[in-house]
Amino acid sequence: MSILVFAELADGVVKKTSLEAVYYGAKVAEMLGGTNTVIAIGNASETELAKLGNYGATKVLHAGDSKLESANIMAYSEVLTAAAKSTGATVIITAKSSLADAVTARTAGALKAGVVGNVTELPKLDNGFSVTRSIFTGKAFAETTINTDIKVLALKKNAITPVTSDSAAPVEAFQADVNDTAFGAKITETLKATGTVPLPEADLVVSGGRGMKGPENWQPLLDLAEALGATTACSKPVSDLDWRPHHEHVGQTGVKVSPNLYIACGISGAIQHLAGVNSSKVIVVINTDPEAPFFKAADYGIVGDVFDVLPKLTAAVKAG
């Protein structure tokens, strides 16, 4: 049985979500008794690619053609499809991202494979091949059976915590015959936010809601974020009121985040807010109202006034 994992690169570095997918692939390979090949597309150093062995890759294919340096959905789908055909993969694993979502769908289409997104657990094999997926923005789970010979699974962020080892995987160049028409759309310029880690990539997020009372009161939240090295975020009304910039707005209609730590300061925890943050590994909620809905989603809750709690947390972080 051959498993194939798509490892997405950003500036030559394998994305954290892809490392989770590689580890998940290793676990699926263990269950099915097979190999866990990883295909990395784009520019990456040998050291970066070698790292994939530590996450459970048994072999790494590198499609490093200079034409593939900038992420191109059509071309990447053709490369992933070609790699699936050449390795005879029967399970293909990708990780959630805007690029991977598009590549996953096209690859599944090309291979006439059943595809399931937002997968949260390892497959169950007792009655065919079924997977659990998160639905309704994390409010429920569905069991889905895939009947096609080739199965494509798109893993939800933070669904699995990789355990690394010192295993190594050979890296081989992979050449796919990509049709010229696949390069019909070209990325000519990429503008990147500078300063802190962009929200979708952030590992630590400190976020504020209307309970912060006004833009002039944000300093205690910024101080905690700085002490932690965290990225700042906010609820929708906060950005609608222009208290904070729109790119900080998280939720159903905002940025989706999946940090290891999300600290919600004076945010009620409306379902639309939770939709964008409930993939966070640990959620800490600070709210004066013990009945605030956010406490139900929290791992740790502090019933208190943000203006008392935040300086104390900052001092504790600074004290180490």
Ligand SMILES: Cc1cc2nc3c(=O)[nH]c(=O)nc-3n(C[C@H](O)[C@H](O)[C@H](O)COP(=O)(O)OP(=O)(O)OC[C@H]3O[C@@H](n4cnc5c(N)ncnc54)[C@H](O)[C@@H]3O)c2cc1C
């Ligand atoms: C279609 C649609 C899409 C939406 N999309 C989003 C979205 O993407 N993201 C989003 O965030 N919202 C979204 N919303 C809005 C959402 O429903 C809520 O209105 C919003 O999340 C509430 O923001 P809030 O928690 O900051 O404010 P509030 O609901 O006003 O809550 C403020 C909280 O702060 C607490 N508080 C007050 N003072 C203090 C203090 N001193 N210390 C500690 N706690 C204090 C209060 O107890 C309260 O729980 C959407 C709504 C709709 C209809």
